[in-house]
Amino acid sequence: MSSLLETAANPENLRRVAIDPLSRVEGHGKVTILLDDKNKIHQVRLHIVEFRGFEKFIQGRPYWEVPVMVQRLCGICPVSHHLAASKALDAIVGAKHLTPAAEKNRRLMHYGQILQSHALHFFHLCSPDLLFGFDSDISKRNIVGIAQKYPETAKRGILLRKYGQEVIRHTAGKRIHGTGSVPGGVNKSLSITERDELLKDIYQIVAWSRDAVHMVKELHHNNPELYNSFGAFRANYISMVGFDGSLDLYHGRLRARDENGHILFDGVDYQNYSELIGEEVKNWSYMKFPYLKSLGTERGWYRVGPMSRIQNCDFISTPLAEIERREFMAYSGVMPMHAPLGYHWARMIEMLHAAEMIKDLLHDDDITGSDLIVTGERGFEGVGVIEAPRGTLIHHYRVDENDLVTMCNLIVSTTHNNQAMNEAVRRVAQQYLHGHEITEGLLNHIEVAVRAFDPCLSCATHALGKMPLQVEVLNEAGEQLSSLSRTSDGILST
Amino acid sequence: MSQSNTFTLDGKTIPYNEGQTIIQAAMAAGVYIPHLCFNPEFKPHGSCKLCTVKANGRQTASCTQHPAPGMVVESDTIEINDERRALLQMLFVEGNHFCPSCEKSGNCQLQATAYEMKMMSPHFDQFFPDRMLDASHPEYLLDFNRCILCSLCVRASRDVDGKNVFALSGRGIKSHLIVNAKSGRLADTDFSGDDKAAHVCPVGVILKKRVGFTIPIGQRSFDEQPISATPHPQGACPVGPRSNTATLPPHPTVKGG
Structure with missing residues (x-):
């Protein structure tokens, strides 16, 4: 669990190579690499240089506005923020237990989000790397290239995502940035017409999701050397699990395991998250580094997201996803899977689970129920946690007696994974870049590692293979020795 | 209503009664003139100027201007809408x-x-x-x-x-x-x-x-139809509740209060 390569011993005589930006969507990310004159790597850092400011400007706003406002943090999984905020504010309006119709409609919205986000991430953003190769022809390494070579795969990816968006539209009112969830419940349930419309395609969606798991599984089986070792590092992992130990992406308790899969803590009420998780600040990144307080900053960092969740739960409640979970666990053996590419496999198992849950909910009469909002004794502080597509998402608010927010703390999955993503890019740099002339294909290896964790840093990069990149090699005096750049049209120049 | 109690609004003949303003007569005839500070329940204020029209070639606020027989009023024109x-x-x-x-x-x-x-x-x-x-x-x-x-x-x-x-x-x-x-x-x-x-x-x-x-x-x-097709809106006036939509929840209770 070392942070080797985080800080070079003697940086003054090293060349600096920067991949900047990694993305032009959710804020900016960049990777900097320090090399010596033999191309040996001395330092690698993933910097998230975004400033969102939501925690500040939500202060002084009325609490009922928050679930709609904070979801603007993200255009990929706004539903996660919408629901995490709503869960936190349930405590403000005293809604200890939602009505069955409200909870099930919120869950439906969430599974729609998981389905569309996971489909987008795998098919649109990552499948070009996995199906063509990390250093394959850059002009084809995108979703258009996939559509040409694997038209059925591309079509399914697009339709899976579309279906998830339709689930969100029917529950939240819009495909992106809707208003369905309110403190204490939801503002609408499914109408019979909406339910029947979604029911038409759900069986196909479940089948396609299952095929997607098989596709990733095959990639692992066909190339275990790559998939088991690429960027691999060992880490603790945490997630929320259901009260019965099942994979539950909407509600439950916090559970953490160490790198060997042994329980660090379990059954923790997330209202007490701040007693368990600390946040360290480093002078080279705008993003904090969370860690488990019991283990300290050096050893306490951890991973969140699909691979943590699939390995953290005891079982999955839906049958097809449970079969796949068991196979995943059997593949990794006694020790947990730590290789970042395992995220894709776990992610597709979750997509299958989400599809199965949507199917079950559409057959549940409560989904069209009419008892939608509850209130109780007014509270002044609330924490809401949800397992967002990319990992554990924590929202924490305090509200004054005049109904205005006085404090807001958000810990998003990208933040939880900060150290883990840094470790992954360091391993990849060591494995592939160390001692080599840097090429676009090698730099893409770094991005492949980042993408495995968090498409918020990669959505622009692969959307059409047009991520602009500029790499500069400077001497110790700061003079440029050489440079390599890629324009937004994908044209390389030196 | 005598024949002379009409004016034209963008070429359409609009009848009016004594005392009505241009916008009131237009609304009664089902013709929309954009406005914000005008509300038929209150005395016009003439401040937002959104309802500005050209009456006989001269710009005026239609919420305060009374029509005259045969007046030629322009409202939905490129110039005024700009x-x-x-x-x-x-x-x-x-x-x-x-x-x-x-x-x-x-x-x-x-x-x-x-x-x-x-x-x-x-x-x-x-x-x-x-x-x-x-x-x-x-x-x-x-x-x-x-x-x-x-x-x-x-x-x-x-x-x-x-x-x-x-x-x-x-x-x-x-x-x-x-x-x-x-x-x-x-x-x-x-x-x-x-x-x-x-x-x-x-x-x-x-x-x-x-x-x-x-x-x-x-x-x-304004989800189902634009403001021009909506009878004068009074703040929030949603479509009536349906069986699958929320009604306002009771207030949270305050401890000890």
Whole structure:
């Protein structure tokens, strides 16, 4: 669990190579690499240089506005923020237990989000790397290239995502940035017409999701050397699990395991998250580094997201996803899977689970129920946690007696994974870049590692293979020795 | 009605009665003229200028101008709509209008009129004024960020409620809405949720607390039809509740209270 390569011993005589930006969507990310004159790597850092400011400007706003406002943090999984905020504010309006119709409609919205986000991430953003190769022809390494070579795969990816968006539209009112969830419940349930419309395609969606798991599984089986070792590092992992130990992406308790899969803590009420998780600040990144307080900053960092969740739960409640979970666990053996590419496999198992849950909910009469909002004794502080597509998402608010927010703390999955993503890019740099002339294909290896964790840093990069990149090699005096750049049209120049 | 009691509005013959203004006669005939500070229940104020038309070639506010027999009125023209759009853009940049997180979105006349006028951007530099919220009242919230100085609340409080809770203060660009209390807080006025003034705000300033986003998308005033096809909107007037949509929840109880 070392942070080797985080800080070079003697940086003054090293060349600096920067991949900047990694993305032009959710804020900016960049990777900097320090090399010596033999191309040996001395330092690698993933910097998230975004400033969102939501925690500040939500202060002084009325609490009922928050679930709609904070979801603007993200255009990929706004539903996660919408629901995490709503869960936190349930405590403000005293809604200890939602009505069955409200909870099930919120869950439906969430599974729609998981389905569309996971489909987008795998098919649109990552499948070009996995199906063509990390250093394959850059002009084809995108979703258009996939559509040409694997038209059925591309079509399914697009339709899976579309279906998830339709689930969100029917529950939240819009495909992106809707208003369905309110403190204490939801503002609408499914109408019979909406339910029947979604029911038409759900069986196909479940089948396609299952095929997607098989596709990733095959990639692992066909190339275990790559998939088991690429960027691999060992880490603790945490997630929320259901009260019965099942994979539950909407509600439950916090559970953490160490790198060997042994329980660090379990059954923790997330209202007490701040007693368990600390946040360290480093002078080279705008993003904090969370860690488990019991283990300290050096050893306490951890991973969140699909691979943590699939390995953290005891079982999955839906049958097809449970079969796949068991196979995943059997593949990794006694020790947990730590290789970042395992995220894709776990992610597709979750997509299958989400599809199965949507199917079950559409057959549940409560989904069209009419008892939608509850209130109780007014509270002044609330924490809401949800397992967002990319990992554990924590929202924490305090509200004054005049109904205005006085404090807001958000810990998003990208933040939880900060150290883990840094470790992954360091391993990849060591494995592939160390001692080599840097090429676009090698730099893409770094991005492949980042993408495995968090498409918020990669959505622009692969959307059409047009991520602009500029790499500069400077001497110790700061003079440029050489440079390599890629324009937004994908044209390389030196 | 005699034949002479008509005028033309964009070429269409509009009948009118004595005492009616151009906009009143147009509304009665089912013709939309954009407006914000006009509300048929109150004496016209003529301040927002959105309802400006050309009457016999001269620009005038149709909410205060009475028609004359045979008057030729132009409203839906490129020139006038360009000016209306510019007025709307100025209203947007003068305040802090963040429609994406505003609970009045979909029920807001400023937003709906901007859509109607095909306003696609604010065009001008944003002022980003520093304005406060007044959340002192237990049932109502004032978000001054969104005030367009239409004075409907002033007129409603004065003319209907007989209270004078609201007033416009300051001059020119410094004009702003105030409430009638030494502390400057709504809680210290005699404002009540039963007041007419509580229900006339065309934008998102005077808000009943804890309503928020209870009305789902699809059932807000302007979701199904544009403002030009909506009978005069009175603040939020959603389509009636359906079996699968929420009604307002009871207030949370306060411990010991």
